[in-house]
Amino acid sequence: MSVREIPLIGDVSEGVVRVGATVRRPMRSTSPSVHALLRHLESAGFDRAPRVLGTDERGRAILTYVEGVVPAHPLPAYAVSDEALITLARLLRRFHDAAASFRPPPGAVWEDGSAPEGPAELVGHCDVTPANVVFRKTTHELLPYALIDFDMARPTTRLFDVVTTLRHWAPLADPLDRDPVQRFLDAAARVRAFCDAYGLPPRDRLMLVETARMRFGRSYALMRDRARTLGGGWARMWDGGAGGRIRRAAAWLDANEDAIQRRLLGDEPLS
Structure with a gap:
């Protein structure tokens, strides 16, 4: 059968x-x-x-198949808990530490996506969205357990992969475009909590906002071009307003840069 x-x-x-x-x-x-x-x-x-x-x-x-629960939109409350954010940061760090010793085979082909300038440090996931994180039940709550769908993996830096993750989980987004349970989150505090749990060094914290700004610009151009040339899921996301969301996220980042930097560099307490 x-x-x-x-x-x-x-x-x-x-x-x-x-x-x-x-x-x-x-x-x-x-x-x-x-x-x-x-x-x-x-x-x-x-x-x-x-x-x-x-x-x-x-x-x-x-x-x-990795057993567990993958949060769908609109996001459930468990997906945006402080403990989920911290657990995800530690999971990403574990993945990066394991991937750091990977040497791609000769002639390796990777997805052509937005990437940082300069040499790559490792092959990152580059798409840690809620749809690509499996949660499992612990003693008290559902928490991130595994990363799935590595189709967008490519050579990058730890910081760029962290920024890509924070885009969805802080989130680095205009409140207008956030899920209802994310709308009133303190994104700057969540950036700090994630970076603390990951163990992001000071030099990368200094570059985080600028890296996010660069990523927004490259993501906008990439998604626009893929929607035009590849269609499919890319066209669906673009037609669904992805370009406008990226533009609004970039404007929100500009308006909140000082608050994020103060939290990241320890000038303000987390609570």
């Missing part, structure tokens, strides 16, 4: 399904590089990501 395929809906990924205890993903030009990263994470002892199991009879990649 064949096992039923259950579509898994993401932001831009197409054709991803669950089959029993596995996930099947269409192979892309970047898949061999991503799979090499996932195999390295496994060998490095990082057990909070899918494992690569091979390919199926249709040529799709087979990965383990």
Whole structure:
């Protein structure tokens, strides 16, 4: 008896399904590089990501299905708790520490996305959105457990991956565009709490706001061009107002830069 395929809906990924205890993903030009990263994470002892199991009879990649809950929009309260934010920061740090020793195979192909200037430090996830974080129940609450969907992984820096994550989880966004449960969060305090839990060094804290500003500009141009040329999930996000949200987030960042910097550099207490 064949096992039923259950579509898994993401932001831009197409054709991803669950089959029993596995996930099947269409192979892309970047898949061999991503799979090499996932195999390295496994060998490095990082057990909070899918494992690569091979390919199926249709040529799709087979990965383990990570049991848990993935928060959907509108976000539930558990996804924005202080403990969830701190746990996610520590999870990202564990991933970065494991990925730092990864050496991509010769000719590795990665997704062409917004990236920092200068040399890369590691291959980052580059897409730690709520849709790509699996939560599991602890003694008291649901907390981040694993990272999934590494399709956007590419060479980057720790800071750039931190900024990309904070975009969605602080969030670095105009309150108009936040989920209802995020609308009145103190984003500056959450940036500080995340960076403290991650262990972000002072030199990176000094560059965080400027890095976020650079990322907004590059993300706007990238998403606009991909919506035009690739369509699919990219076009759906763009048609849904992604460009306007990025522009408003950049304006919000400009207006709140001083408050964020004061918190980051320790000039204001967290509470």
